Amino acid sequence: MAITIYLDESGCLGWQLDAPYQRGGSSRHFTLAAAVIPEGNEAVLNRPIRGLYTRRKRPLQKELKSVEMSAGERIGFAENLPRILRARPDVQFMAITVCKANVGQAFRAHPNGLYNYMAKLLLLELMAQHDAVCFIPDARSLKTELKHSLHDYLRTELAVHGAMTTLQTTPWESKDCLALQFTDVLAGIVWAHHEFGNSVAYRSAGLAIRQKTLFFPR
Numbered sequence: 001m002a003i004t005i006y007l008d009e010s011g012c013l014g015w016q017l018d019a020p021y022q023r024g025g026s027s028r029h030f031t032l033a034a035a036v037i038p039e040g041n042e043a044v045l046n047r048p049i050r051g052l053y054t055r056r057k058r059p060l061q062k063e064l065k066s067v068e069m070s071a072g073e074r075i076g077f078a079e080n081l082p083r084i085l086r087a088r089p090d091v092q093f094m095a096i097t098v099c100k101a102n103v104g105q106a107f108r109a110h111p112n113g114l115y116n117y118m119a120k121l122l123l124l125e126l127m128a129q130h131d132a133v134c135f136i137p138d139a140r141s142l143k144t145e146l147k148h149s150l151h152d153y154l155r156t157e158l159a160v161h162g163a164m165t166t167l168q169t170t171p172w173e174s175k176d177c178l179a180l181q182f183t184d185v186l187a188g189i190v191w192a193h194h195e196f197g198n199s200v201a202y203r204s205a206g207l208a209i210r211q212k213t214l215f216f217p218r
Helices: 043-056 071-087 111-128 144-160 178-196 200-208
Strands: 002-011 029-038 092-099 132-137 166-169 209-214
Touching (some): 002 111, 002 178, 029 043, 029 111, 029 178, 043 071, 043 178, 071 092, 071 178, 071 200, 092 111, 092 178, 111 144, 111 209, 132 144, 144 166, 178 200, 178 209, 200 209
Parallel strands (some): 002 132, 092 209, 132 166
Antiparallel strands (some): 002 029, 029 092
C-alpha cells in the first residue's frame, strides 16, 4: 500500500538559550509533526483548513499560518482530530519534540543532523511498513542541499532495516499545499504545549496525536 506523509515543524533549531525566546533567544523546544494518509486522500487534510479560510473569508492565496490562528480556532482544530481518526482509521497524526537544553554539542554543531535523526525516529518504522511512500516535507524547513541529505539518510536507514520501500521525497511550499498547512497547525499545537505550557488545544486533541520526545529530563 502507498501512503503520503506530510512533515512540518514548529520552533527553531537555533541555540541562543540564554535569552528569552523571540527576545534575542531561541525556542527551548523543537517539534516535527507528520500527517499520514493513504495515497490520494488529501481531502481529509484539506477540508479542515479550507473551512478556516472560509470562516475567515480569507482567500486561499493568502496563507494562514498556525501562529495567526486564534485560541478558539486551534482548539476547534484539535477537537476535530479524534473525529477524523474515528471516520478514517487509516489516517495517522504523529509528532516528536526535542528539549534543546539537553542536546549535546555534536548535534548543536550539526543541526540538520538533529533534524534528520528526529525525522528517522518519527517516521522510519512507519515507512518500512509500506511498499511506497510519497514524502512531502515543507520546502521552507530545509535548505536545498539538506533536502537531498534527508532523503538519502532515510533511504539508507530503510535499507539497513531491510525494507524494500520506494521513497519519493518532494518538498513543497506550504503556501501551495493545504495538507502542509494542516501539518503546520498540528506541529504548532504540540510545540506550544511544551514551549509555553499552552495546553488547552493539546489536551483537546487527546490521544489523536502519537507522540515521542527526545532528550527530555527523566
